[in-house]
Amino acid sequence: MKKLFLLMLTMMKIGLFTFGGGYAMISLLENEFVSKRKWLGTEEFLDMVAIAESTPGPIAINGATYIGYRVKGIPGAIFGTVGVVTPSFVIIYLISLFFYRFLSISWVASAFKGIQVAVVFLIFSAALRLFKKLSKTPFTVTVFIAVALAAVALSLFAIRFSSVWFVLIGAALGLGAYLFALLHRDDGDGGEEGKTEEPVDAGEEGTP
Amino acid sequence: MIYLRLFLSFLKIGAVAFGGGYAMIPLMRDECLANGWLSDAELLDFIAVSESTPGPVAVNMATFVGSSQAGILGALLATLGVILPAFLVTVLLVAALGKLLTYKGTRAILSGVRPAVVALILSAAVVMFLSLFFGIGKIGDAVAFSLPSVLLFGFLILVAWLYRRLRGKSVSPIFLILLSGVAGIVLFR
Structure with missing residues (x-):
């Protein structure tokens, strides 16, 4: 029980200061749980980063859940996750109570008009940063360009099409391209996959 | 609901x-x-x-x-x-x-x-x-067209670029937000 509370308090501290x-x-999680407390090995920690990067949802939640689970099973996962979320929940909730009243002050409204520009800039730079980190193959670049153009066009023509579908289409194309490559590989490696049902999936690959 | x-x-x-x-x-x-x-x-x-x-x-x-x-x-x-x-x-x-x-x-x-x-x-x-x-x-x-917004956007690109050149790392988002808040008070009055 003591360890659970220590875990939760540490997570709260991290949630409050990130x-x-x-x-x-x-980097804060690494510092607390690997370097200082040694509740986790470096290897396990790197597994966590891989999981966080390849699963949906906020990275902080993946991290807190993973570390909590490693430390103390399901209760650990719950306490860790609740801990990391609590500080920002309280802060944002308090802000939200008087945010609109705050915005009705004229100079604050002016300030926020400027801030909106900064946020658009931040979203642009996040997209560029992530694009630089993307491993660029003809396939990923094609998916990138196709989705970017389609999403902008649909929005400008006021056609409602949830981004969720683009993510799912991306997943299907990724799988399709993989199966297609598997089928058309000459060496024996993919031999066992060369059964008859695959061409159906491979056909999807031609769409982009 | x-x-x-x-x-x-x-x-x-x-x-x-x-x-x-x-x-x-x-x-x-x-x-x-x-x-x-x-x-x-x-x-x-x-x-x-x-x-x-x-x-x-x-x-x-x-x-x-x-x-x-x-x-x-x-x-x-x-x-x-x-x-x-x-x-x-x-x-x-x-x-x-x-x-x-x-x-x-x-x-x-x-x-x-x-x-x-x-x-x-x-x-x-x-x-x-x-x-x-x-x-x-x-x-x-x-x-x-909103000229002040475009000017501010250009200014932010410049600031981010200069910061990277001089300090070798990305400028903090909070700094850009605060800076734009101040600029907003001046530009959108």
Whole structure:
């Protein structure tokens, strides 16, 4: 029980002191749980980063859940996750109570007009940063360009099409391209996959 | 019912936002516009506040949107919705399916998801840029060019570039937000 509370308190501290989310938090988690407390090995920690990066949802949540589970099973996962979320929940809730009243002050409204520009800039730079990190193959670049153009066009023509579908289409194309490559590989490696049902999936690959 | 809608919307966002933080902005924009919760300008205000306060941006946004639409219970449900998928997937992966991530099929799926997510972030930025700077929400809208916004945008590019040249690292988002707040008071008076 004591360890659970220690875990939760540590997570609260991390939740309270990370600005900018995800990757900033990874270094704090490493510092607390691997270097200082040694509750986790480096190897396990790197597994966590891999999981966080390849699963949906906020990286901080993946991290807190993973570390909590490693430390104390399901209760650990719950306490860790609740801990990391609580400080920002309280802060944001308090802000939200008087945010609109705050915005009705004229100079604050002017300030926020400027801030909106900064946020658009931040979203642009996040997209560029992530694009630089993307491993670029003809396949990924094609998916990138196709989705970017389609999403902008649909929005400009006021056609409602949830981004969720783009993510799912991306997943299907990834799988399709993989199966297609598997089928058309000459060496024996993919031999066992060369059964008859695959061409159906491979056909999807031609869509982009 | 607003509570259920908030919970389900944020559950959906949490379930498909691969890559955290900015990855959920396009999804959140879809949900907020479709449900009539926030305008683009309000969304940007909320992102600014979420970015300048501690904690994951996605969680902060969920709390903020939930609270603005349905008070404390809305905030709780939206936050629970956005963290639940990540929580469950992580527990499943550690507890049972650890090897799943090393399968080639899983990697192949992610190789298609990643560029799609980055493209969605870029397109959200482009669409918000058009609406904020030119007043264009869809084809056919009258152009309402905002010179101060464009000037400020150019100034921010310059600041970010100079900072990188001189200090060798990226400028902090909070600094840019504060700077733009001050510039906003001057420019939009």
